[in-house]
Amino acid sequence: xxxxxxxxxxxxxxxxxxxxxxxxxxxxxxxxxxxxxxxxxxxxxxxxxxxxxxxxxxxxxxxxxxxxxxxxxxxxxxxxxxxxxxxxxxxxxxxxxxxxxxxxxxxxxxxxxxxxxxxxxxxxxxxxxxxxxxxxxxxxxxxxxxxxxxxxxxxxxxxxxxxxxxxxxxxxxxxxxxxxxxxxxxxxxxxxxxxxxxxxxxxxxxxxxxxxxxxxxxxxxxxxxxxxxxxxxxxxxxxxxxxxxxxxxxxxxxxxxxxxxxxxxxxxxxxxxxxxxxxxxxxxxxxxxxxxxxxxxxxxxxxxxxxxxxxxxxxxxxxxxxxxxxxxxxxxxxxxxxxxxxxxxxxxxxxxxxxxxxxxxxxxxxxxxxxxxxxxxxxxxxxxxxxxxxxxxxxxxxxxxxxxxxxxxxxxxxxxxxxxxxxxxxxxxxxxxxxxxxxxxxxxxxxxxxxxxxxxxxxxxxxxxxxxxxxxxxxxxxxxxxxxxxxxxxxx
Amino acid sequence: xxxxxxxxxxxxxxxxxxxxxxxxxxxxxxxxxxxxxxxxxxxxxxxxxxxxxxxxxxxxxxxxxxxxxxxxxxxxxxxxxxxxxxxxxxxxxxxxxxxxxxxxxxxxxxxxxxxxxxxxxxxxxxxxxxxxxxxxxxxxxxxxxxxxxxxxxxxxxxxxxxxxxxxxxxxxxxxxxxxxxxxxxxxxxxxxxxxxxxxxxxxxxxxxxxxxxxxxxxxxxxxxxxxxxxxxxxxxxxxxxxxxxxxxxxxxxxxxxxxxxxxxxxxxxxxxxxxxxxxxxxxxxxxxxxxxxxxxxxxxxxxxxxxxxxxxxxxxxxxxxxxxxxxxxxxxxxxxxxxxxxxxxxxxxxxxxx
Numbered sequence: 001x002x003x004x005x006x007x008x009x010x011x012x013x014x015x016x017x018x019x020x021x022x023x024x025x026x027x028x029x030x031x032x033x034x035x036x037x038x039x040x041x042x043x044x045x046x047x048x049x050x051x052x053x054x055x056x057x058x059x060x061x062x063x064x065x066x067x068x069x070x071x072x073x074x075x076x077x078x079x080x081x082x083x084x085x086x087x088x089x090x091x092x093x094x095x096x097x098x099x100x101x102x103x104x105x106x107x108x109x110x111x112x113x114x115x116x117x118x119x120x121x122x123x124x125x126x127x128x129x130x131x132x133x134x135x136x137x138x139x140x141x142x143x144x145x146x147x148x149x150x151x152x153x154x155x156x157x158x159x160x161x162x163x164x165x166x167x168x169x170x171x172x173x174x175x176x177x178x179x180x181x182x183x184x185x186x187x188x189x190x191x192x193x194x195x196x197x198x199x200x201x202x203x204x205x206x207x208x209x210x211x212x213x214x215x216x217x218x219x220x221x222x223x224x225x226x227x228x229x230x231x232x233x234x235x236x237x238x239x240x241x242x243x244x245x246x247x248x249x250x251x252x253x254x255x256x257x258x259x260x261x262x263x264x265x266x267x268x269x270x271x272x273x274x275x276x277x278x279x280x281x282x283x284x285x286x287x288x289x290x291x292x293x294x295x296x297x298x299x300x301x302x303x304x305x306x307x308x309x310x311x312x313x314x315x316x317x318x319x320x321x322x323x324x325x326x327x328x329x330x331x332x333x334x335x336x337x338x339x340x341x342x343x344x345x346x347x348x349x350x351x352x353x354x355x356x357x358x359x360x361x362x363x364x365x366x367x368x369x370x371x372x373x374x375x376x377x378x379x380x381x382x383x384x385x386x387x388x389x390x391x392x393x394x395x396x397x398x399x400x401x402x403x404x405x406x407x408x409x410x411x412x413x414x415x416x417x418x419x420x421x422x423x424x425x426x427x428x429x430x431x432x433x434x435x436x437x438x439x440x441x442x443x444x445x446x447x448x449x450x451x452x453x454x455x456x457x458x459x460x461x462x463x464x465x466x467x468x469x470x471x472x473x474x475x476x477x478x479x480x481x482x483x484x485x486x487x488x489x490x491x492x
Numbered sequence: 493x494x495x496x497x498x499x500x501x502x503x504x505x506x507x508x509x510x511x512x513x514x515x516x517x518x519x520x521x522x523x524x525x526x527x528x529x530x531x532x533x534x535x536x537x538x539x540x541x542x543x544x545x546x547x548x549x550x551x552x553x554x555x556x557x558x559x560x561x562x563x564x565x566x567x568x569x570x571x572x573x574x575x576x577x578x579x580x581x582x583x584x585x586x587x588x589x590x591x592x593x594x595x596x597x598x599x600x601x602x603x604x605x606x607x608x609x610x611x612x613x614x615x616x617x618x619x620x621x622x623x624x625x626x627x628x629x630x631x632x633x634x635x636x637x638x639x640x641x642x643x644x645x646x647x648x649x650x651x652x653x654x655x656x657x658x659x660x661x662x663x664x665x666x667x668x669x670x671x672x673x674x675x676x677x678x679x680x681x682x683x684x685x686x687x688x689x690x691x692x693x694x695x696x697x698x699x700x701x702x703x704x705x706x707x708x709x710x711x712x713x714x715x716x717x718x719x720x721x722x723x724x725x726x727x728x729x730x731x732x733x734x735x736x737x738x739x740x741x742x743x744x745x746x747x748x749x750x751x752x753x754x755x756x757x758x759x760x761x762x763x764x765x766x767x768x769x770x771x772x773x774x775x776x777x778x779x780x781x782x783x784x785x786x787x788x789x790x791x792x793x794x795x796x797x798x799x800x801x802x803x804x805x806x807x808x809x810x811x812x813x814x815x816x817x818x819x820x821x822x823x824x825x826x827x828x829x830x831x832x833x834x835x836x837x838x839x840x841x842x843x844x845x846x
Contacts, residue, residue, distance in 0.1 A: 299733040324734045340726035347719065354723070355735040357716045365719075 004053035006039055013039040014050070015210040021155065026177055026187045028201035028218065030230055032423040033381075033395040036210040037190050041157050044188075045077045046070035076153030078144045080160050080394065080421075086133035090143055093132055094119065097147040119146035122176055136286060138169030145176070155186045160421070162196055168284070174200040192230065192423045194223040206230055227424050239431035242438045244459040245276040250308075252296075252412055252443040257305035257315075260291040266467040269305070271296075273443035278435065280458030280475065281447040283487055285417075288467035289447045290332045293416040296445055297329035298322030299337075309412055309443075324352055328405035328437070330398075332416040332447075338401035341390040345380070346371040348389045349404050378403035378433075379426060395421040399430070406433045413437045416447045431457060451483065465489045516840050524832035528825060535817065542815060546825075549810020550803035556810070558692040562764065564802030566591070566773075568701045569756035570780025571798055572708060573749040575789040577628075577642075579712060580745050581725040586631060586646025587753040588777025590624040592653035594754025595761040596660070597623025599676055599768040602683055603665065612683045616758060624754015625747040627653060632746030636739040642746075650777065658770050665768065675769040679762050687763075695763040697755075702795065704752060709791035721745070753777070779805075779826070786833045804829065 006014040013036045021027050031037045042048045044055065046064030054061050057073055064070045067077070084093050094115050116128055123142040132140060141161055148156055158177070162170045177187055177200045189196060197204055197218055204221060206214035206229045214229050254271040266288040273279050283289060294300035296307050301317040313320035314327070331337035339348050347354070350366035357364050368385040375383045378399045380392070392400060398421055406413065415434055419427040435457060438444045447464075448454050454461050455475050462472040463486035470486040473479070504511045532539035550560045570587035577584045598620035605615050631645035658674070660666075667677040685695045712718035724731035724738055732738055756776065761768050779801050787793035808822025 297733075299729065322733070322735075329733075337727075337729065340723045340730060342726040343722055347723070351723070351730070351734050354716060354719060359715050359717065361714065361716050361719070 031207035076148030280454035550807035568798035573753035589650035589653035590753035591757035594620035594757030598758030620758035628750020
């Protein structure tokens, strides 16, 4: 790709960008949210056409007007949001994308073998007749990848593949990526995680504000160097650790909480948090985290048990009265659980106060004037309060929900993966605001998969596995191996 | 769409808020006009003469205009009754059932209290509200409490309501002096709303319907309640989480919607037919449903569309009388109009840059 430029109105999303990828090479494409990585890849994949610049494959210039053209040129892309059909089986999903599929696909036989061969190498233990809805996210990603490989893609683009994966799945994916490279395929890995770079990239290309600012070999590149490349001159301000509370007075008490459905559930959860305490909940996602967070925050009905905030029952159901004004809650998957997608950003930001507006809102309607400072403070882009939440990217939605839930006084903050999809500086910014609530005396329940961050910032860490708390330790001096065993489900 | 054209459209739309609306209205009318020309030509008649007939039949005389407005009233009310639940994301097709229940209950009130000059009308209206509201609350309750699909329930309740009306007009409420015609006794004059144009059917229900449309529009756009409906529609769990009641709002919109449709039922019964008869809902419920969706559930935009539908319905009589075309012609024209509006709307949206 040479001299690629793409403008959206005033903004140059890509400004004279050059990128080349060799055969069998893994290039990590880095940059903060909104640096122009996705735009560049959408151009390469034929989703958008550049205003200027050229794309050449094996020396021949090509022009893509649709992903179909790109696929024909052996380019495949795996998106952050998967394009699998949950109600169909893995095999059926692969068949849908398979070229020249007969009207009535026969099971078994050579064709089936070819259809599944890539998947078998990527995920040997995945049953092709399982419904996509029932398999973990990490495996969905591999199915997507198999779909792309079935099209004989020689260049595979992976858009932030590890942001939704557990640590173990991440490791697996890194191996698959290396494997692809060994087969002579080229891979572009969009990411902002250092471990993706260190464990599988040959070369690093860094974008900043629409420009390609660095393009060098990955070997010998340190995390610190990488992060300064990504943010440029701007410094990432690391969040400050909040001292643990000195007195053990319970502010939040969770007693025997049991809730959930067949997909995700928790049972018999007991927790106790002092004012100013940060309790980290570690564990592999899919072990009931979403249910635990939503129930403690009073968003989801409990089957039994209580959530007591200052001694008052605030759970939904079982006689509790939820009080959303004093509870901040960053849910998992904010695009689904945290915003009203059809409403504008002003309304989404003002959401918690709307039930207390007078019937005739008149001058107290959620307004741009109120929401602009919040969009500014949390760096939500675009900074346009009249845009609908639906139009925001995943990272910006995450910031939007954080802006709503973390601004204002809170007695309890429940944060589920609050930094999912955020870049380095945004992550630290959200951490800083989250921990500031602990500093101010709120109880903070922080559900995360980033064990390093939990160990660094939380006061105590509990491990959730199969819907149960397997153990709780003080974060300081915690034994990683013990935590790891708990996370794998081994009882204390 | 050609890029430069799309760009120009964007700048125009930004400068004039009404631009997009008038563009779609204009193009829909044009498509409708052309498609109807083809239809008339297929009938083997001069399309332009028939169009003239159509226009003069519905709008060319005082009689035509009042008849058009008379037909507008129930369509408008049924459209409002459909649009309100849609603001919460509920898809109801039950306006005609609620129409019948309003007529049924209102008639019951007239039969019971009709002799009282001062109490009969308010009681009749109240009963009609209650009947329509009840017929909306039943599917509302099933939806809110048991997650039963409201579209199916409202559809099926339509049959129940129309059969209930048939049951009484063929049975115990039938006026024997009608010589076998299935209808109740004629309503006394004092239960009829004042007529707006002397000697016509045009009654002051028109003003009532317009007032309801405007009131709904104001409440939905200015009040916290309107905003809460939008939030619940967009993300129910989140709306409930911040403290809005899904169940309560389902009951409200279904109940109010039903009451509005019930009002249209009793107005038709008392002011147009003067008694309860079988089949008085005609296609009002369905037409109202389509009007509501063509207007995008916008309470004010519903008004002109309901008027156009009223004009088409009343011109159907004219086509039948003067051009000797079958009655179904008006229905065909109506469907051509729906298709034009929906198709051009979809086409124009596709050209819009996200």
